[in-house]
Amino acid sequence: MHKLNHILIVDDDEINNVFTQIILEDADISHRTSVCQSVPEAFDFLRNSEQHQEPSFPDLILLDLTMPYHDGFTFLEYYYQAGFQETQDAVIIILSSSEEEELKKRALSYCVVQGFLQKPLSLVMLQNLLSTTAKVQG
Template sequence: MINQKNVLVVDDDPVFKLIARKLFERSGDLFNVVFAENGLDAIELLKNIINTNEAEIPDIILLDIEMPIMNGWGFMEEFIKLPEEKTKNITVYTVSSSIAQEDKNKTASYSQIKAYITKPLTLDIIKDIAEAS
């Protein structure tokens, strides 16, 4: 049995979510994917998982930067407040259509973020994430 990776995709764009779902499905049974609409939904979901079912704690988070209600940076500010022993094995990737250098620089300021991925998401990127995580 292949050890599935839990993935949390945090993005408000329905087209991106559809593409991400299809790409993860095409990569086989390697991933269990859950979606959140914005940073606030994602933090609440993560807190609930930590408190109720640690087996479902994400291995990987794909985090959009620009979202309504709570953006990716707001999510990260809340994420770093979570118990480190529960989040230390989560690999966060920011995924954005922004090519702004300040976003890339801000990504680098968080030790929890492994890389900045510029949209669109591709099957090769998914494979690279799987191998790196």
């Protein structure tokens, strides 16, 4: 399997972030994993990555939808306003505890969003994701 260069987790839940990092580490699917705990932090991180190439722009972004102040949809709007969907080849996967069908439909309406997974991430979920998401496969 192709190893990704960089995965970014955008989630305000520290415990979930640690758990997700452990799953990603066990799967050994990327050279680097970064974590941002808010939308503004993530957006600054992405702008810096695009401008300086260090750290590299993520191949895969695991995005939570429900965060205080700025939610995952705010992140997606910023992402589109910055034009990242045109200049970068990242795949965004929603990793959420929400089971609301309307949120899922809304998230999947963004072309960069390639999937919607329920928290917590498991190794089986990750493997299924990688086998069905062509852009992440390389």
